[in-house]
Amino acid sequence: MPEVVFSVDQARSMREQATPGHNRWHPDIPAAATVRPGAEFRVECREWTDGQIGNNDSANDVRDVDLSPCHMLSGPIAVEGAEPGDLLVVDILDIGPVPQETGPRPGQGWGYTGIFAKQNGGGFLTDHYPDAYKAIWDFHGQQATSRHIPGVRFTGITHPGLFGTAPSPELLARWNAREQALIDTDPTRVPPLALPPLPEGVLAGNLAGDALAKVGAQGARTVPPRENGGNHDIKNFTRGARVFYPVHVAGGLLSGGDLHFSQGDGEITFCGAIEMGGFIDFHVDIIKGGMEKYGVKNNPIFMPGNVEPRYSEFVSFIGISVDHETDTNLYNDATVAYRNACLNAIEYLKTFGYSGEQAYLLLGAAPIEGRVSGVVDIPNACCSLYLPTEIFDFDIRPTADGPRRADRGRCAVSS
């Protein structure tokens, strides 16, 4: 086992750890640890809400979650010699839930998937599913099952939802400016278009007083992916993956968390992955001047892991950029196209007896693939969603006999 350079006691909140992590992106947050290029090390992580969600049959905790302290990240880890313009080479050697433990915190033998209420951030289908729902998943080695979505068992493509390097002050300022400009186009929208800096709930390692207040006032929220990496929610950042992060400040300052036992492409329910705390083992190295060498101006590059579960048979769904309820045509809108593919998949699964909410939760958590299929056939973008047939313990392929409808239980709902 590699050395633990950032440790977490899962019985305590991130604020109460010996070395707390942070929940904003800001260059002033001091390194919690320093490693050398070539080092292998372990980082322990809290679940992204820092323990607000319980292993029970009510979705009230998802409905009422306080987003101000989210995501709770571990780090930053400084890498000696990393300088702006370099690429930080990060290998994911291993990752998993909290080792050797069962208990009440996500990652201690279980995780959860939540549909957020429209009033509290919403999800990808929030206009169709505006209320809060939840499914608890039990871990069986690398496999997961849910009492809330029976008939399904799959191997997790375990990955961190969120890792990234610290922004430079200039980059941070650009983020804040462009995101505020977006918010200003519809400042009262529910859910909001973007999340501006928020002093409430800020955590920045051991910073306190004015230094902490500065991070609260300026620090970028952790929800979106940006030029530093961030909340990619790319399920293929799994064991064996290698990520090349742009370096914007001395030392790179790698931070992250939001570990997912499994997730479908798009993470469509907002916290649609199977959320958990746990650990991640890294190897790091540096490509000096790598950003210019490889033309990396904006986003990280990565090589996906090669131990993803193999599936060979899928039922696949298509969506196009049309609002079918109102017969309104959007222009080449892949977001709408993928949303329709998701809705089509949900309608299909309902014919087997699942509720819409169960199907929605399943598509967030299971290893579905979301593809950008056509983006030039105007006016209709076309996206597709690949659902592996093997994850079901009944046959979900279309046949002349019609679907095998059954009582498939219910997910956790809010009261």
Place this chain on the structure above:
Amino acid sequence: MPEVVFSVDQARSMREQATPGHNRWHPDIPAAATVRPGAEFRVECREWTDGQIGNNDSANDVRDVDLSPCHMLSGPIAVEGAEPGDLLVVDILDIGPVPQETGPRPGQGWGYTGIFAKQNGGGFLTDHYPDAYKAIWDFHGQQATSRHIPGVRFTGITHPGLFGTAPSPELLARWNAREQALIDTDPTRVPPLALPPLPEGVLAGNLAGDALAKVGAQGARTVPPRENGGNHDIKNFTRGARVFYPVHVAGGLLSGGDLHFSQGDGEITFCGAIEMGGFIDFHVDIIKGGMEKYGVKNNPIFMPGNVEPRYSEFVSFIGISVDHETDTNLYNDATVAYRNACLNAIEYLKTFGYSGEQAYLLLGAAPIEGRVSGVVDIPNACCSLYLPTEIFDFDIRPTADGPRRADRGRCAVSS
């Protein structure tokens, strides 16, 4: 070899065939052949422009292509007993370029990829690459190489870009209404937001006179995918795939064409696939009442083929919904995110010596995967693009040594 129910003489245009095909969607176009459920049969196809592009080193033919007769489709094929509300089960048994022939038409041993000029439809990156370019690909069994993009060889995921059933009059009317409404929001845009019915160049089998004029006046253009299937450009409709098309008129009336020797997800250059004429072998069957049985309201369902080339190593690129040139933030826009992933990939490939146009053509034609990675992490949608490393005859992985830059020739340009 199954019976040929729709044959094409590649030396003649589609208009000159004994039984011509069609280039609009309209329920009045009469069936060119009728088959029974359970039948296996072959359909021969012209390349989508009906032979306007040549095997040469100039992109002038791409620049000047006449889009009014496109796409030239084979069919319709009526299936006995198919009624509105059924699902037409279509197995792709085999597909390929024009068998046993080499010659001057696309599909006779070669195909092409084109970047369309902004003045003539454009492509996914038309603001960055507004001019016409072309690459010719030579077929070597199931593999392709290009004199215009040296250093690359890959196995095609051969598929039809476009197949679908005929719309009912009501469905057709809805299409025309919603697409015109979109056009009306910016009627002089270049390229246009959508393509309305166009009498010029219309072909509707053997229809003539008023019947043909009606199709010309009402018939939907074939560019977008819609509720009947249509121009999905889903590369996984390959050998062994099974597609379940909604039936909207008696007999179903299956038509298609636009065969692709290979294509990357998104078909980003507009005719970004390796375009060709050829053949496709089908098996058809019917699921009576399948639309209601399986909750299919809008789009086809499919099961992808299981003989796609296997790759296990990729260099992958990420894009987010930000206009990096102007630092403008879009809201959860997967189209912009995928465009940025494409642009990031192109910048990367340029560091190895390819021109931007070569890289753009390559991403359209090679078996890249485009993934919808995150669509809930507001405000930034996140898409990713997976480029298989094995298709290159040099090492494209990032290393500390930097990229191996070389003279990599040039693609066909317009004069």
Place this chain on the structure above:
Amino acid sequence: MPEVVFSVDQARSMREQATPGHNRWHPDIPAAATVRPGAEFRVECREWTDGQIGNNDSANDVRDVDLSPCHMLSGPIAVEGAEPGDLLVVDILDIGPVPQETGPRPGQGWGYTGIFAKQNGGGFLTDHYPDAYKAIWDFHGQQATSRHIPGVRFTGITHPGLFGTAPSPELLARWNAREQALIDTDPTRVPPLALPPLPEGVLAGNLAGDALAKVGAQGARTVPPRENGGNHDIKNFTRGARVFYPVHVAGGLLSGGDLHFSQGDGEITFCGAIEMGGFIDFHVDIIKGGMEKYGVKNNPIFMPGNVEPRYSEFVSFIGISVDHETDTNLYNDATVAYRNACLNAIEYLKTFGYSGEQAYLLLGAAPIEGRVSGVVDIPNACCSLYLPTEIFDFDIRPTADGPRRADRGRCAVSS
């Protein structure tokens, strides 16, 4: 389509072709065609028995087959500049049954799998299945089904059973000596231990008279694989594969045939593949002095194709080197271990309603994998056999409910 350098009229026997092929290995057989390094070309092939087997429901033709003219090979193809010590680089660009034809010869839309009678060569399980049986397979694009083995459909891993280069006189003499020495250990065995040269039925291109008699007297039979390649029956020599053959004579003299629409590892029924005539497209090149450069002393090297059908779920069977009927222990005998794995698989399939003969034929033809699992755990070698579950249209996985037994018809038997 590449140039056809060896053509076959499937309505005639190999002897009656304009340029006949051959059915023995001998350096004197003259080249039927000559190509240059870098050439792409097509070779057409007869089915291995030269048309002795019919598309019917009797196995009498399999029982009575005349093996003296087998295998009927196409070639030799000389490659300019190839010299002893070189490696001949052979790419399999494409392969398939007889194109564009249906008819009475294997490869014209159908193929067959045969269990040979013990009196006529036998097969891998000849002590358990001593009589002749047959299954006819119908081709549906790249998939096959059999009226003799219902409930199964699979995509072929199409490949040539047999290709190789000509032996030098010295190498040929060594083969004949060592094989005769083996025969001499039990000269009256049924089936024989090996097949010596046989003048009867010999064909050697256009050779006649004394030259032909010399080939008949000395020429090696084509059944086994040897240092020149030969009858490998390696199913992974499929589309996209590259084989590096040792060159033993000037020009290399590449010959082959015995095309298989599909085959399981081991080809256990002797003609256990789905046998057919057809075509194969090659690209050839030379690595000068490649045998020494790469330490190739005995056998070809190859890189398997990358378009094999993907399967992700298997029921697998194990065999060890014990004769369970007599409780006799063999020493580390992988042949016996694999035979037991086959027998175990057959007993399993019988519980679903197949006859033993049907199961045996299926294991010969379907894309099963045979693995050498353990060869050091004395005294018991261990082999395993992987049967893909997706090729069945019913569930073959073991469950608490027991197997779904049904009437599964019968294969063709001999009278």
Place this chain on the structure above:
Amino acid sequence: MPEVVFSVDQARSMREQATPGHNRWHPDIPAAATVRPGAEFRVECREWTDGQIGNNDSANDVRDVDLSPCHMLSGPIAVEGAEPGDLLVVDILDIGPVPQETGPRPGQGWGYTGIFAKQNGGGFLTDHYPDAYKAIWDFHGQQATSRHIPGVRFTGITHPGLFGTAPSPELLARWNAREQALIDTDPTRVPPLALPPLPEGVLAGNLAGDALAKVGAQGARTVPPRENGGNHDIKNFTRGARVFYPVHVAGGLLSGGDLHFSQGDGEITFCGAIEMGGFIDFHVDIIKGGMEKYGVKNNPIFMPGNVEPRYSEFVSFIGISVDHETDTNLYNDATVAYRNACLNAIEYLKTFGYSGEQAYLLLGAAPIEGRVSGVVDIPNACCSLYLPTEIFDFDIRPTADGPRRADRGRCAVSS
């Protein structure tokens, strides 16, 4: 984490554990734990030699290893309700090296591969490599590297080499009889043909005195696989695999160990896997009467795991059943064929600068596939060996330029 039903303190030998395991197969060995059908539980394991091998650069410990106490197994685990004739359904939920520890025992962050000396058991190529050699592998998450075989990094297909159920007295007697009969054919052979019961070094849980002496006198050695499962060394018993073991005694009595971080098909160096201690998490269930239901007379059935590393490119080697050094032809001998494929692979790797011993060690440990390719093409069986190209950090494909020879260090040798 599931409950640990068999625990091991890696600082102590198996004999010194609170509940010791055992190293012979015998029905009298009492259950160390009892679980119910449906239970999930963890079993901790010692490395197979019980700690005789060190993390150093000498192979003397491999040369001098005492085989009398091997393999040290954990168990037996009784499953309530299991009766003779049932199938014990065993899911491998997870498996790995010793968690959270680094240290001097195999499995504590490292493992080893050994070539055994011919005087002490030998290996698959013992006539060619009669001396002892060793390679130490360092674990990096799921990947391994070796200072003794530089240039190679691969992801482990981690699996238990050995698990099985207890034999009935009758089955045990049959084993002893048939193996002694084999030994009697050449009782002084070095290495021996099989290993008879051996009182020396016997361990049987807490048994002592006469009960222990009886196990020593009758108990079957653990080296070979037999009707109870046993030392299969099937690398695909990995995460997600399900094994169906025949039950021969009440409770089934599942035991095992010999964990492998990785192994190539055949485990050719005898302890050719990367040997380690660690843990394995199981789920168990029962199919009542499953042996008869599914025709299981001899060996377990299994479904392999679906999270094996994916590779898509291989250099493959062929062997046939000929002794090339003496030009002696064996009859359809797959063991000799696979040995030749291994030898051919070693000669190939030597041209890149590896020593024969390094190559031999590598083929034992890396995820190579060994296939039974042809077993009917008399007289020559044909086996093939697939070596993934991606595990090397240099290009091992054959090219016209020849191999890139380099200094590749040396493995641990004996003095």
